[in-house]
Amino acid sequence: MKNRPFYIIILMSILLMSSCAEKESTEFAFQDLNLSVEERVTDLISHMTLQEKVSQMRYDAPAIKRLGIPEYNWWNECLHGVARAGEATVFPQGIGMGSTWNAPLIHQMGIAVSDEARAKHHAFAKAGKRGIYQGLTFWTPNINIFRDPRWGRGQETYGEDPYLTSRIGVNYINGLQGDDPKYLKVVATAKHFAVHSGPEKSRHEDNYQTSNRDLYETYLPAFEAAVKEAKVHSVMCAYNRYRDEACCGSNLLLQKILRDDWGFDGYVVSDCWAITDFWEPNRHGITDTAPEAAALAVDRGTDLNCGSVYDPNLKEAVLKELIDESKLDIALKRLFTARFKLGMFDPAEDVKWTNIPYDVVASDAHYTLSEQVARESMVLLKNENNTLPLSKDIASIAVIGPNANSKQALLGNYHGTPHQFITPLKAIEAKLPNAQIHYALGSDIAEGWPMLTPIPSSVLKNGEEAGLKGKYYKSIDWKGEPAFVRNDTLIDFIWMPEKPISGLEKDIFSVQWTGQLVPEEDGEYRIGLKASSGGKVYFDGELQFEFKDDHEPKTRYFDRILKKGTPYDVTIEYFNYHTDPQAHFVWAKKDQDLLTPAIEAAKKSDVVLLFLGLSPTIEGEEMPVLLEGFDKGDRSDITLPKTQIALMKEVQAIGKPTIVVLMNGSALAVNWAGKNIPAILEAWYPGEFGGKAIADVLFGDYNPGGRLPVTFYKSVEDLPDFKSYDMNNRTYKYFKGDPLFPFGHGLSYTTxxxxxxxxxxxxxxxxxxxxxxxxxxxxxxxxxxxxxxxxxxxxxxxxxxxxxxxxxxxxxxxxxxxxxxxxxxxxxxxxxxxxxxxxxxxxxxxxxxxxxxxxxxxxxxxxxxxxxxxxxxxxx
Structure with a gap:
């Protein structure tokens, strides 16, 4: 035993090392799981410098390594399924959710969506990815009141009624946030608070006024229910002013009503770059400088900034005594309470939501649910003489219209990317394997807005090869040596689940395509790039457009007269920075005769199905769209576009049984169809299984039961001024005229x-x-x-x-x-x-x-x- 002292020294060293390790793991009190969330959050904030505090109040909060705080991006979306984060189940758009009038079903949908959200988040975190659309804080639902059919974003809402909106909203929020008493499944965000529903083009400068009756009877009830019943943990303030105060700097909305009257104890996030509207020219003009804007917003209760105002301006505001640092602490307490309640600082095994397997994403069970929501959202508006359902024994059928085979018309806005796109045409082909199906586009969605399709390899040249030469880079700016070079015959990419370059640690890459476009016909063409993130397109040596920060795939385009056989140089520079990379080089010939093929298809068919309506490419959030009847995402008229009315009248005149299916996000004054077409089905933007749901209704495999969540008016002349938020003569509750189809309307195949x-x-x-x-x-x-x-x-x-x-x-x-x-x-x-x-x-x-x-x-x-x-x- 003469070595005993040596053993004692070793044992003491081990004990000391163990003690040090334990001390290191609980260096700060906020790491102690035995403390309450409030105590942990208070301790965490006490260790932060002013600059660190400011950094955590921006949506893309950086890591604070010395405190063990990982970076976190607060921005995520799940309006009707997890959005912008790769493949996910795509459910019907919000307006379709409202038309189900089935609150328990929407609760099930919320559970499914949050399952996918959790599974995705943990997969991203495991891979070291903590960027945009990878977190657990979702800016959903949109529970604004769809008071006017001209509003382009009304498609995101559950309709015009406060009670229906509150029931759908509460159930979706409960499904998203979960039922665990300790940990939130995800954070839902009720938006946009408050009195917000267009116009889109002036939302950064408008100052709305209402009576107290309208405020409390129409604009607030859904938010109150979200706070008091669903305990929603986040609220997003709106762009506009209300009663002279910017909504993100409103003492009335954010303090008196939200916190004092309703007892809201979550956090408030600004709409994106809304606080820049406080001082920028031709906007609200309520402050002179960015630091003043930051101070005002935080003082009034906006805790988190989607934008770039708080950092660095809040630090300057504190140092200039525009705001006390203690106000920042209040905001930070709310923000970190959310992160703690999401389990982000606790062992994974303690948080039951971390056990959700990734295979729930786009699973069969979720597909079945998406299809059910789509079926229940279908509203049969008219069915004269029991025209529907149709027989499956029909010999030939014409499927015509700009939405018959449109992928975008399935999705709406703020959507995920589905594994499959079951358009009406595809579903009808599957439903009727023995019938002759004659398809024709029939018309553009609107005059001046052709339907763009991928440019075929037959007109793309890379030397002697068909297609374009693609250089793929691991950087975001086409710098350095490319990871590889190849010929791409078709620029029509959705890179999921794998990125184009293997071994990418982040979702950052870029591609440069070069070559020539050689048209096969003379004519005027629209040429575009539909892509996420950003890029540039050069044509014939000239820059045609540049874009960046596209959070959802959108199309930029230019028009050009091209000559048959003439080669035109093409360069496309695309970069990606988030988890839903897409690039589609598209075009359309603008002077095509679309009507003649549609007439021919109708003449040789027993029945005609017309798929008409709108598109999320022309109605939506603050869009650069100026067409007849449309205005920067909103509509200036509520009829079908003239191109579609002409198509409908020409086809109906042939005398074949004709059914109209509408796919749109807002009410349409389809007066002529109401008088002359025997059957009309409203399908909205119905999600990835929308085509199948439509076909099931048309051919009697499902009995429709949806109801309108909005009023269908006969004319824009029936409506008050768009900018007026007075509820007089608006919605079914106050409208004194005769609607085309009233709120709550919907037919069945039974009685x-x-x-x-x-x-x-x-x-x-x-x-x-x-x-x-x-x-x-x-x-x-x-x-x-x-x-x-x-x-x-x-x-x-x-x-x-x-x-x-x-x-x-x-x-x-x-x-x-x-x-x-x-x-x-x-x-x-x-x-x-x-x-x-x-x-x-x-x-x-x-x-x-x-x-x-x-x-x-x-x-x-x-x-x-x-x-x-x-x-x-x-x-x-």
Whole structure:
């Protein structure tokens, strides 16, 4: 044992090393898992320098290595599926989600989307990727009220009604954020707070005014429900001003209403670069400098900046005493509370959401759910003489229209990239393998807006080879030696799941394509590059356009008259910096005769299917689109574009049975179709399985049950000024005219009857009103019915709404089946709001309408496959 001292020394060394290691792992109190989140966050912030604090208030927050804080990018999107992060399940656009009138289904969708979000995030983090669209904080849902059909972003919303919007929104948020009492699954963000729904082109300068009644009756209820019921952890403030205050610097919105009145304890993020609008010329003009803007926004409650104002300007603002550093600490506490609640500073094994396997992404189960949401979003607007469903034994059919084979019309905006695009044409071909299918484009989506397709290899030349020469670089700027060089016959790339260059540690690369375009016909052509991230296109030696920071694949283009057989030099420089790299070199001949082939297709077919509508390439967020009827993403008219109206009239005149399918993000005044086309189906932007859902409805494999979440007006002349946020004569609640199709409208292939409405005829004020009703499927097909409950104040003296939706439920009924559906109208729902927006309980009569539609419509606006029961209640 003479070596005992040596062993003792070794043992003591081991113990000392162990103690040091333990001390190193818990060097800071915020690393102690036994402390509360509040204590950990407070400690973490106490160790930060001013510059470090400022750096963590920008959306692309850098790492603080000395504190063990990894970099984090707060910007992510999942409007209708995980977006901009590679392959994901693409569900129907928001307006389609609203048209399901099925809140529990949207909750299931939220669970599926957040499963994919978690799986993707952990895969990215494992690979050391922490960039844009790779985090767990999602800027969804858009719960603004779609008050005017001209708004291009209305497609992102759940419609025009505050109650329907709140039910869909609350359920989606709950599905996203999860049910764990300790850890958030993801953070959802209710946007855009508040009083925000166009116009797009002036959103950076507009100052909106409303009455208190309109504010509390229309613009706030969905946000209040998101905060109080769903406990949404983030809110995004809007670009515009409201009552002279910028929404991202509004004491009324962000402090009084959001935090004081509603008790919101999450964080507020600015819309992207909204705070630059505070001082930039021809915008809000509420501050003179960037530091003043940063100080004002933080002081009023905007914690996180999507943009570049806070860093470095907040540091200057503190040093100049424009704002106290303690205000930064408040914002940081909110931000890091979210990161801690997401489990980002805890062992993975403690956070159950880290166990979600990657194979949930684009899984069969999620595909099935996406298809179900698409089916339930279909709204049958008209079905004269039971034109639909069609027989599958049909011998020949014409499939015509700009949306018949459009991939973009499936997606809408803020979308992911699907593995497959089931367009209506593809679905009909699969549905009718024995039929002759005659396809024709028929028309452009609008005059001056041709449908662009990939430029074929037959007209691209790289020396003696067909195609273009591609040099692929591991840098973002085409610098250094290329990783490889090859000939690409077609520039039509979606690089998923692998990037074009193997071994990339980040999603950063660039490609330069060179060669010549040699057209086979004379004519005027539109030539473009649809791509994500950024790039340049040179044609015949001249730069045609340059773009960068494209978060979603968009098309830039130029028009040029080309001569047959003449070679034109082409150089395309593309770079990528995020996780959804795409590049498509596209074109269209502008002077083509599209109508003649459509007429020929219709003449040799037994039935004609016209796929008309709009496109997210011309309606959407702040777009450089100036066409007749369109205005920078919004619309100046609400009819179909003239090219499509002409196509429809020419085809209908042939005399073949003709059905119109609409694919669009907003209401259309399809008046001529309403009078002359026997069947009209509204399909919205229905997701990657949209074509299959459409075909299932058209050919009777699914009985449609969707309902309109917006009013279809007959003319833009029926609408108030677009910039007016006064709700007078807007939406079904206040519109005094005759709609083409009313809110809540939708037909079925079966018929539903209502009876036994049970409700007390006298109710004590401030007491709830329970009621129940029996609904029976009296038709010959199983189907879904959406029971809608409306109330109207008969004796109101303060211009109460014509009627208000206060309950709904979607039920499936087999032929001959009866179900009893129960509702409870709460006192808050039947209270009238006074001029201050406060509830008042007044004695008088209240009309209750329950059924599958609004009451009191005739003709085309009436849904004959359902009915309504009415009772009058006396409030005492």
């Amino acid at each position: 539903f009857a209502y009876e036994n409405l049970v409700v007390d005829t006298e109710i004590e004020l401030k007491k709830g009103i329970p009621l129940k009703v029996d609904v029976t499927n009296i038709g010959r097909r199983d189907g879904d019915e959406v029971i809608q409950l409306y109330i109207s104040h008969i004796d109101s003296t303060n211009d109460a709404p014509i009627r208000s939706l206060v309950g709904f439920q979607r039920v499936h009924l087999k032929t001959g089946e009866t179900k009893t559906v129960e509702f409870l109208i709460t006192p808050k729902q039947y209270a009238e709001l006074n001029e201050e927006g406060q509830p008042e309980f007044n004695q008088g009569s209240l009309t209750v309408n329950v059924g599958g539609k609004q009451p009191n419509f005739n003709g085309l606006a009436d849904a004959e496959t359902t009915s309504v029961l009415t009772k009058t209640i006396v409030l005492k």
